[in-house]
Amino acid sequence: xxxxxxxxxxxxxxxxxxxxxxxxxxPGHATRALNGCISNLKYIDGVKEHWAMVNKAEAGAxxxxxxxxxxxxxxxxxxxxCAAGGTYRVGLVxxxxxxxxxxxxxxxxxxxxxxx
Numbered sequence: 001x002x003x004x005x006x007x008x009x010x011x012x013x014x015x016x017x018x019x020x021x022x023x024x025x026x027p028g029h030a031t032r033a034l035n036g037c038i039s040n041l042k043y044i045d046g047v048k049e050h051w052a053m054v055n056k057a058e059a060g061a062x063x064x065x066x067x068x069x070x071x072x073x074x075x076x077x078x079x080x081x082c083a084a085g086g087t088y089r090v091g092l093v094x095x096x097x098x099x100x101x102x103x104x105x106x107x108x109x110x111x112x113x114x115x116x
Contacts, residue, residue, distance in 0.1 A: 030084075032083065033082070033083040033084040033101075033104075034084075034103060034104060036082075036083045037082045037083060037084065037086065037099050037101065037104040038104065038105075038106065040080040040081075040082065040088070040099075041088070041096070041097050041098075041099060041104070041105070041106050042106065043076075043080060044068075044076065044080065044088060044090060044097040045096060045097050045106065047068055047075045047076045048063050048068065048090055048091070048093065048097065049093070050075060051063060051067060051068055051075060052093040054073075057093050058093065059092075059093050059094035060092050060093060060094060061092060061093040062092060063090050063091070063092065063093055064090070065079065065090050068090065082099050082100075082101060082104060084101045084104065085101070086099040086100040086101035086104055087099070087100050088100075
């Protein structure tokens with residue numbers, strides 16, 4: 001009886017430790033990270049389009065991260081972070097911003113895993 005309690009405590013400690021060290025081990029974390037990242041990408045895209053309207057930028061114009069995050073008219077401060085540790089690329093006016101994490105995209109086909 002005492003031995004089974006010790007084994008149970010060791011296993012539960014290992015599971016809790018694994019959940020702390022690897023948050024993606026917790027069910028639903030990957031989905032929350034994906035949804036949060038897509039929300040951030042939509043926000044970045046909206047801010048970028050607003051910047052383009054204010055600055056009369058044409059489609060294909062280069063938008064630097066500093067254009068959105070620095071100066072007196074900073075629209076995106078602080079810059080959002082991907083919950084899965086990815087980094088964002090703002091992209092050109094008229095293009096979707098991108099995240100370096102696979103499937104974190106505004107392109108629906110990429111999110112659901114289909115080939116382009």
